[in-house]
Amino acid sequence: LTDSLATLVAELKACRLCRDAHRFGQPLPHEPRPILQIAPGARLLIASQAPGTRAHASGVPFTDASGDRLRQWLGLDHETFYDASRVAIVPMGHCFPGLDAKGGDLPPRRECALHWRERMLAGLNDLELVLVIGRYARDWHLPEWKGSGLTETVMAWRQVFSAPRRPKVVPLPHPSWRNNHWLRKHQWFEAEALPVIRAAVSEAVRPRPGSPNSR
Numbered sequence: 001l002t003d004s005l006a007t008l009v010a011e012l013k014a015c016r017l018c019r020d021a022h023r024f025g026q027p028l029p030h031e032p033r034p035i036l037q038i039a040p041g042a043r044l045l046i047a048s049q050a051p052g053t054r055a056h057a058s059g060v061p062f063t064d065a066s067g068d069r070l071r072q073w074l075g076l077d078h079e080t081f082y083d084a085s086r087v088a089i090v091p092m093g094h095c096f097p098g099l100d101a102k103g104g105d106l107p108p109r110r111e112c113a114l115h116w117r118e119r120m121l122a123g124l125n126d127l128e129l130v131l132v133i134g135r136y137a138r139d140w141h142l143p144e145w146k147g148s149g150l151t152e153t154v155m156a157w158r159q160v161f162s163a164p165r166r167p168k169v170v171p172l173p174h175p176s177w178r179n180n181h182w183l184r185k186h187q188w189f190e191a192e193a194l195p196v197i198r199a200a201v202s203e204a205v206r207p208r209p210g211s212p213n214s215r
């Protein structure tokens with residue numbers, strides 16, 4: 001990590017904002033455990049929602065069934081997925097936000113993106129592709145779609161992906177099992193969108209000559 005990014009990550013790891021000075025809602029019901037994966041030079045950003053119970057326990061993002069499905073969707077093995085020099089994972093909320101009355105994950109803490117996101121992403125200058133997972137990441141990375149349904153945004157993936165911008169952005173549904181019904185209903189996602197997304201991911205994580213991963 002560069003000194004400035006390392007300092008920022010150290011600050012984040014010590015963050016207690018939602019526990020001590022919570023601006024939005026109740027204090028976090030457990031000790032904060034901020035989770036992310038970041039290194040300068042990463043060319044793929046997974047803009048995710050917030051850690052779930054398993055990632056909260058392991059301290060590593062996507063160590064759960066959602067992660068298994070996401071890796072399968074993207075065609076990435078564990079080694080590549082967890083190679084911070086190639087893949088950054090920066091959620092909208094860095095700590096597990098707790099569970100609602102029905103046992104579902106609460107939304108990411110609003111304090112988090114407001115306080116950390118812009119500065120954290122400023123350390124990623126080589127991004128080629130951003131995978132946007134869920135409504136909160138969609139609202140941040142695709143503000144022109146804010147107010148639209150998430151399905152509407154995902155259905156427009158070709159239009160979003162082909163927009164002339166760098167990094168390119170593509171919206172994904174959440175890989176959670178809670179979305180199985182959505183995936184069954186929208187089979188075009190796996191049949192049509194995923195092959196294109198997988199190819200873009202493969203290009204973004206391809207080792208470059210001279211990089212530690214080049215062979």
Ligand code: SF4
Nearest residue numbers: 015017018032095112
């Ligand atoms: S969720 Fe974000 S803002 Fe809240 S305590 Fe964790 S790192 Fe800090």
